[in-house]
Amino acid sequence: xxxxxxxxxxxxxxxxxxxxxxxxxxxxxxxxxxxxxxxxxxxxxxxxxxxxxxxxxxxxxxxxxxxxxxxxxxxxxxxxxxxxxxxxxxxxxxxxxxxxxxxxxxxxxxxxxxxxxxxxxxxxxxxxxxxxxxxxxxxxxxxxxxxxxxxxxxxxxxxxxxxxxx
Numbered sequence: 047x048x049x050x051x052x053x054x055x056x057x058x059x060x061x062x063x064x065x066x067x068x069x070x071x072x073x074x075x076x077x078x079x080x081x082x083x084x085x086x087x088x089x090x091x092x093x094x095x096x097x098x099x100x101x102x103x104x105x106x107x108x109x110x111x112x113x114x115x116x117x118x119x120x121x122x123x124x125x126x127x128x129x130x131x132x133x134x135x136x137x138x139x140x141x142x143x144x145x146x147x148x149x150x151x152x153x154x155x156x157x158x159x160x161x162x163x164x165x166x167x168x169x170x171x172x173x174x175x176x177x178x179x180x181x182x183x184x185x186x187x188x189x190x191x192x193x194x195x196x197x198x199x200x201x202x203x204x205x206x207x208x209x210x211x212x
Contacts, residue, residue: 049108050164053171054192056183056210057147057159066177067137067147074136074148077128081195085116085124097121108167132198141175150197158203160192184210 057063073089082103088096099120100113135153138146143163149156161178174182186192197203 049167050102050111051108051167051169052162052164053188054186055161055163055174055178056186056192056207057161057178057181058183059149059156059159060181063147063159063178063181066181067139071135071137071149071153074132074134076132076134076194076198077125078130078195078198079124079127084195085121085128087121099124130195130198132194134194139175139177141177142172143169145175145178147178148194150203151200157200158197158207160197183207 070091072091075087075089076084077086078084082101084100084102086098086100088098090096095118097116097118097120098113099116100111102109102111104110132150134151135149135156136146138144143165145161145163147159147161150158150160159181161174163172163175165172171185171187173179174185190196191206197206
């Protein structure tokens with residue numbers, strides 16, 4: 047089983063951040079069947095859609111993530127059963143690990159911006175990627191307060207953001 051090793055960074059949205067990320071973001075529609083199970087539809091810049099079912103749980107040995115693709119028919123059957131739904135736009139790049147930058151809500155006016163780097167199991171938290179550093183509000187590591195499940199609640203996310211140092 048793959049052990050997920052991710053570290054998170056809260057970012058400040060700005061035109062300069064958008065420029066640093068470039069074009070080609072993916073649109074994600076995500077809903078949770080439970081805190082540990084979600085479904086996601088990912089639409090890339092060319093309009094192709096991939097659907098996935100994700101199981102994610104901390105086992106004590108680490109966070110296990112299993113994420114197979116599912117057919118549209120299964121996604122459509124499961125979607126009405128989801129809660130904690132969210133829309134986000136994701137930009138990805140490689141820089142000493144795989145980085146994703148998620149804009150929660152409307153890309154033109156996101157309510158939260160979170161970067162995460164995924165590394166091989168056991169590697170420690172790296173410094174933030176250079177292109178993101180000028181936009182860093184706070185490195186939050188593996189703090190469970192910053193999961194997408196929790197950030198799907200816009201009011202919670204806005205309150206959390208307001209509680210961080212300026």
